Amino acid sequence: MFEPPFTRDRAANERLAAQACEACGWVSFPEAREVCKRCGERGEWRDTRLEQQGTVQSYVVQQRLPEGFETPLPLAIMDVPQISGGEPARVYGLFTETDPADIEVGTEAEAVFRRIFDVEGLPVHSFKFRLPRGETE
Numbered sequence: 356m357f358e359p360p361f362t363r364d365r366a367a368n369e370r371l372a373a374q375a376c377e378a379c380g381w382v383s384f385p386e387a388r389e390v391c392k393r394c395g396e397r398g399e400w401r402d403t404r405l406e407q408q409g410t411v412q413s414y415v416v417q418q419r420l421p422e423g424f425e426t427p428l429p430l431a432i433m434d435v436p437q438i439s440g441g442e443p444a445r446v447y448g449l450f451t452e453t454d455p456a457d458i459e460v461g462t463e464a465e466a467v468f469r470r471i472f473d474v475e476g477l478p479v480h481s482f483k484f485r486l487p488r489g490e491t492e
């Protein structure tokens with residue numbers, strides 16, 4: 356039976372709960388890891404929380420996607436600061452409710468919790484990014 360990866364702990368996802376490697380400070384989000392992707396340590400992880408807002412480092416605007424996705428659909432690499440400080444998490448995220456023409460490297464965007472797609476009739480939720488309300492109006 357399919358187990359949606361992001362609905363098991365919806366509250367934690369809404370808070371942008373992440374883990375930071377104690378050895379090198381690299382931040383893993385959204386998935387928890389046993390081995391650090393950067394330093395390779397199988398060490399200690401510290402729970403951390405991310406700010407709701409981050410900065411676009413790079414992005415693409417997807418034009419061709421499987422049925423069920425609306426296009427054009429921007430996909431960005433975001434730097435999202437930890438609330439506690441330290442290095443930001445580098446996060447892949449889809450945009451929503453945003454005109455792709457309004458996105459540039461350096462654009463500030465906020466994380467919101469949205470339905471991503473359905474699997475076996477069940478909605479799978481995760482975070483997406485959008486321009487902060489007020490700047491687009």
Ligand SMILES: [Zn+2]
Binds near residue numbers: 376392
């Ligand atoms: Zn590490």
